[in-house]
Amino acid sequence: xxxxxxxxxxxxxxxxxxxxxxxxxxxxxxxxxxxxxxxxxxxxxxxxxxxxxxxxxxxxxxxxxxxxxxxxxxxxxxxxxxxxxxxxxxxxxxxxxxxxxxxxxxxxxxxxxxxxxxxxxxxxxxxxxxxxxxxxxxxxxxxxxxxxxxxxxxxxxxx
Amino acid sequence: xxxxxxxxxxxxxxxxxxxxxxxxxxxxxxxxxxxxxxxxxxxxxxxxxxxxxxxxxxxxxxxxxxxxxxxxxxxxxxxxxxxxxxxxxxxxxxxxxxxxxxxxxxxxxxxxxxxxxxxxxxxxxxxxxxxxxxxxxxxxxxxxxxxxxxxxxxxxxxxxxxxxxxxxxxxxxxxxxxxxxxxxxxxxxxxxxxxxxxxxxxxxxxxxxxxxxxxxxxxxxxxxxxxxxxxxxxxxxxxxxxxxxxxxxxxxxxxxxxxxxxxxxxxxxxxxxxxxxxxxxxxxxxxxxxxxxxxxxxxxxxxxxxxxxxxxxxxxxxxxxxxxxxxxxxxxxxxxxxxxxxxxxxxxxxxxxxxxxxxxxxxxxxxxxxxxxxxxxxxxxxxxxxxxxxxxxxxxxxxxxxxxxxxxxxxxxxxxxxxxxxxxxxxxxxxxxxxxxxxxxxxxxxxxxxxxxxxxxxxxxxxxxxxxxxxxxxxxxxxxxxxxxxxxxxxxxxxxxxxxxxxxxxxxxxxxxxxxxxxxxxxxxxxxxxxxxxxxxxxxxxxxxxxxxxxxxxxxxxxxxxxxxxxxxxxxxxxxxxxxxxxxxxxxxxxxxxxxxxxxxxxxxxxxxxxxxxxxxxxxxxxxxxxxxxxxxxxxxxxxxxxxxxxxxxxxxxxxxxxxxxxxxxxxxxxxxxxxxxxxxxxxxxxxxxxxxxxxxxxxxxxxxxxxxxxxxxxxxxxxxxxxxxxxxxxxxxxxxxxxxxxxxxxxxxxxxxxxxxxxxxxxxxxxxxxxxxxxxxxxxxxxxxxxxxxxxxxxxx
Numbered sequence: 001x002x003x004x005x006x007x008x009x010x011x012x013x014x015x016x017x018x019x020x021x022x023x024x025x026x027x028x029x030x031x032x033x034x035x036x037x038x039x040x041x042x043x044x045x046x047x048x049x050x051x052x053x054x055x056x057x058x059x060x061x062x063x064x065x066x067x068x069x070x071x072x073x074x075x076x077x078x079x080x081x082x083x084x085x086x087x088x089x090x091x092x093x094x095x096x097x098x099x100x101x102x103x104x105x106x107x108x109x110x111x112x113x114x115x116x117x118x119x120x121x122x123x124x125x126x127x128x129x130x131x132x133x134x135x136x137x138x139x140x141x142x143x144x145x146x147x148x149x150x151x152x153x154x155x156x157x158x159x
Numbered sequence: 160x161x162x163x164x165x166x167x168x169x170x171x172x173x174x175x176x177x178x179x180x181x182x183x184x185x186x187x188x189x190x191x192x193x194x195x196x197x198x199x200x201x202x203x204x205x206x207x208x209x210x211x212x213x214x215x216x217x218x219x220x221x222x223x224x225x226x227x228x229x230x231x232x233x234x235x236x237x238x239x240x241x242x243x244x245x246x247x248x249x250x251x252x253x254x255x256x257x258x259x260x261x262x263x264x265x266x267x268x269x270x271x272x273x274x275x276x277x278x279x280x281x282x283x284x285x286x287x288x289x290x291x292x293x294x295x296x297x298x299x300x301x302x303x304x305x306x307x308x309x310x311x312x313x314x315x316x317x318x319x320x321x322x323x324x325x326x327x328x329x330x331x332x333x334x335x336x337x338x339x340x341x342x343x344x345x346x347x348x349x350x351x352x353x354x355x356x357x358x359x360x361x362x363x364x365x366x367x368x369x370x371x372x373x374x375x376x377x378x379x380x381x382x383x384x385x386x387x388x389x390x391x392x393x394x395x396x397x398x399x400x401x402x403x404x405x406x407x408x409x410x411x412x413x414x415x416x417x418x419x420x421x422x423x424x425x426x427x428x429x430x431x432x433x434x435x436x437x438x439x440x441x442x443x444x445x446x447x448x449x450x451x452x453x454x455x456x457x458x459x460x461x462x463x464x465x466x467x468x469x470x471x472x473x474x475x476x477x478x479x480x481x482x483x484x485x486x487x488x489x490x491x492x493x494x495x496x497x498x499x500x501x502x503x504x505x506x507x508x509x510x511x512x513x514x515x516x517x518x519x520x521x522x523x524x525x526x527x528x529x530x531x532x533x534x535x536x537x538x539x540x541x542x543x544x545x546x547x548x549x550x551x552x553x554x555x556x557x558x559x560x561x562x563x564x565x566x567x568x569x570x571x572x573x574x575x576x577x578x579x580x581x582x583x584x585x586x587x588x589x590x591x592x593x594x595x596x597x598x599x600x601x602x603x604x605x606x607x608x609x610x611x612x613x614x615x616x617x618x619x620x621x622x623x624x625x626x627x628x629x630x631x632x633x634x635x636x637x638x639x640x641x642x643x644x645x646x647x648x649x650x651x652x653x654x655x656x657x658x659x660x661x662x663x664x665x666x667x668x669x670x671x672x673x674x675x676x677x678x679x680x681x682x683x684x685x686x687x688x689x690x691x692x693x694x695x696x697x698x699x700x701x702x703x704x705x706x707x708x709x710x711x712x713x714x715x716x717x718x719x720x721x722x723x724x725x726x727x728x729x730x731x732x733x734x735x736x737x738x739x740x741x742x743x744x745x746x747x748x749x750x751x752x753x754x755x756x757x758x759x760x761x762x763x764x765x766x767x768x769x770x771x772x773x774x775x776x777x778x779x780x781x782x783x784x785x786x787x788x789x790x791x792x793x794x795x796x797x798x799x800x801x802x803x804x805x806x807x808x809x810x811x812x813x814x815x816x817x818x819x820x821x822x823x824x825x826x827x828x829x830x831x832x833x834x835x836x837x838x839x840x841x842x843x844x845x846x847x848x849x850x851x852x853x854x855x856x857x858x859x860x861x862x863x864x865x866x867x868x869x870x871x872x873x874x875x876x877x878x879x880x881x882x883x884x885x886x887x888x889x890x891x892x893x894x895x896x897x898x899x900x901x902x903x904x905x906x907x908x909x910x911x912x913x914x915x916x917x918x919x920x921x922x923x924x925x926x927x928x929x930x931x932x933x934x935x936x937x938x939x940x941x942x943x944x945x946x947x948x949x950x951x952x953x954x955x956x957x
Contacts, residue, residue, distance in 0.1 A: 150160040
């Protein structure tokens with residue numbers, strides 16, 4: 001009853017091929033087949049945002065996209081953007097501001113915040129809250145996350 | 160928002176060279192968490208590891224008439240299909256009772272249901288396969304026939320004679336009952352100018368940890384040892400329970416806790432499906448992994464708070480509160496949860512109601528009943544949100560009745576700050592609290608007068624805003640009085656072992672554990688400060704029963720106050736040992752020496768004498784050069800448990816400012832304040848973030864979260880799309896302040912802070928909503944969660 005397909009894709013800058021079951025979600029593929037466990041599985045129905053990864057430059061829910069849909073795609077995970085240093089300032093602000101506690105939501109939260117900041121504008125606290133409102137954090141109550149993202153937005157814009 | 164770096168604190172009595180006490184130093188474990196380099200149990204794989212999926216009962220109460228597993232056993236990848244009776248030969252059942260909860264009773268619970276399922280979601284059969292997906296596929300091939308039995312779902316009728324008894328051998332559906340009658344309640348009510356009665360409802364809700372429960376059990380027959388990797392708050396407690404029910408010696412069991420994706424009390428209990436995992440590993444002699452999926456979490460993670468409380472308060476015209484009376488009823492599912500029992504939350508409601516106030520007249524009854532729903536047990540701030548909402552709701556209703564400002568009523572009745580030690584009407588004892596100072600502080604932080612003016616101006620524009628307060632107390636730093644005296648093998652004490660390594664750095668092994676609260680940082684702060692090195696020289700090891708001193712773990716706001724004190728004392732002890740070695744090397748008096756920033760110095764002048772690295776080098780590699788008869792001891796262990804007080808109570812007050820849309824019933828939270836007194840603040844940022852996170856968890860229960868069951872015991876909204884949790888957009892900014900009243904029971908003086916936010920938030924939001932709606936003639940809203948529909952019903956609009 002399982003159907004498998006060959007795909008090739010780029011994950012964190014590395015070109016690879018894989019045979020994936022049609023039913024396998026992208027996040028399960030990343031975690032189980034590639035051992036990229038920085039993307040987390042929280043709800044498996046697209047609500048919590050813990051599985052957020054970037055596909056072709058846009059953030060997606062790794063649990064709502066199938067691996068087989070990623071043939072030819074460029075996929076970036078928290079491991080990749082950490083290694084390139086792209087979000088080093090966000091990570092530093094999250095650490096200094098204690099904007100993470102258990103850390104389970106954090107990879108998804110960081111990628112979501114980075115998308116908001118990518119347009120170069122300085123969002124208001126309400127803008128930040130709205131943008132991350134698809135990422136569930138049970139620990140922090142969000143205030144510290146908003147602080148950290150706001151601080152980075154201001155710093156990137158020289159404020 | 161500008162993030163400013165941590166600065167050294169002003170000098171305190173605890174100040175030493177390298178003092179980190181009172182400083183907002185970042186947590187050492189955050190970098191790897193933020194880089195996706197954490198290791199949660201759900202991330203782990205082991206050689207030969209197999210996965211288990213469970214077939215779960217679709218019925219709230221049903222007899223298993225027939226179970227045919229033959230097709231499932233032949234499915235691709237399947238290793239074994241195991242039924243309840245088969246697994247019961249490997250692991251014994253348990254009963255969740257404690258002797259100090261007089262009369263509490265429950266029935267034996269099995270790892271997998273035997274003959275009968277008692278709630279929707281109870282596991283009835285296990286499928287072990289090479290992949291989780293294969294195990295789930297095979298679950299669908301199990302042929303099972305149920306005979307549905309009547310489901311007991313309404314606590315109000317659970318004790319009626321014509322209601323079926325879930326466990327006939329127990330005689331009735333009553334799990335536990337406690338009554339209390341202090342002072343002269345009837346006389347006090349009779350002498351009151353007003354007596355107000357109000358019924359409060361608290362919706363059943365659940366923890367929704369972002370990482371679901373995760374466990375890998377690895378029985379190695381070659382060494383006859385079981386290693387369990389588990390996202391748990393209490394590794395030693397679980398070691399005891401796994402050993403006991405698998406008939407192993409405790410030293411045959413090692414529990415390792417890696418990173419844990421949230422706990423909040425969810426991960427401090429015995430879960431049948433996790434006990435099944437350890438039994439399956441023993442049976443199949445290989446590692447078995449189980450990670451609950453989100454749908455399983457909703458029907459198996461403990462629920463909490465399903466309470467109905469009838470409350471009554473008496474008040475005089477001058478604002479004096481004369482008496483409190485409550486009648487609490489709660490339904491806890493078909494079993495009292497092991498080993499902490501499901502009687503504790505109701506017991507806490509009785510203990511805590513009226514607690515902040517100097518009112519000697521108090522009568523309470525709490526009844527805990529069985530029902531065919533998922534089990535309930537201790538969840539963050541156990542009982543507090545209920546007791547605080549009932550107390551503070553009644554106080555506000557009484558204040559409104561006599562036309563007095565709610566703040567004035569509180570100030571008049573709160574136990575004065577100079578009246579300690581004090582004992583509440585329920586018998587709980589307070590070392591020293593600061594209700595009045597906390598109240599004054601919050602009024603100034605929120606500018607109460609200006610806020611009332613803003614409220615009035617908004618009202619004139621037809622915008623309905625409300626201000627609500629909630630004074631609260633919080634149980635922290637529990638002694639053995641919490642569980643140990645009732646017979647549970649749950650450690651109240653905690654230990655810390657510190658050792659000097661070969662280069663002058665410090666390893667600290669501690670019994671407390673980390674699920675994001677910051678215990679690792681706090682332990683490192685205590686050791687670094689007590690010993691005299693910078694924090695980057697301290698490595699903290701936790702969450703491993705083979706490699707840490709025996710301890711309780713992290714729950715009940717105990718890690719900093721108890722684990723921190725043990726680490727502080729261990730750091731001091733190691734300093735003495737190292738100074739003895741240094742004195743021996745230098746031919747000096749140890750009492751003339753100190754350790755400053757990793758260097759042994761002359762006390763007072765701080766003249767450098769010898770580095771720690773050199774002390775370590777000589778003691779470890781050239782002990783032949785030490786004076787004859789001198790043996791360096793470069794490891795020290797200390798333990799701590801609170802002795803003078805059963806619990807270290809903290810106190811505080813929260814306030815909420817919100818706006819109610821009277822057309823839609825939507826509530827917009829504008830701002831939230833909390834002033835809290837947890838004694839010595841070891842790390843201000845971590846304390847504030849515990850409080851903020853706790854507040855939002857309380858706000859979830861007050862506004863959104865509700866496990867909705869139908870009359871047949873079916874959970875109707877067991878997923879994250881239908882069960883609403885607080886998301887960033889709906890949550891307010893929160894301002895946190897502190898009053899500092901250290902406990903004298905420990906040298907550090909730290910109390911706990913993990914549950915204060917959750918304790919008070921629902922109550923002050925409730926009071927703010929009613930403050931907004933009272934002038935509109937709305938009935939008091941006291942039925943949580945306060946959904947838009949309930950708001951409109953209170954206004955008579957629907």
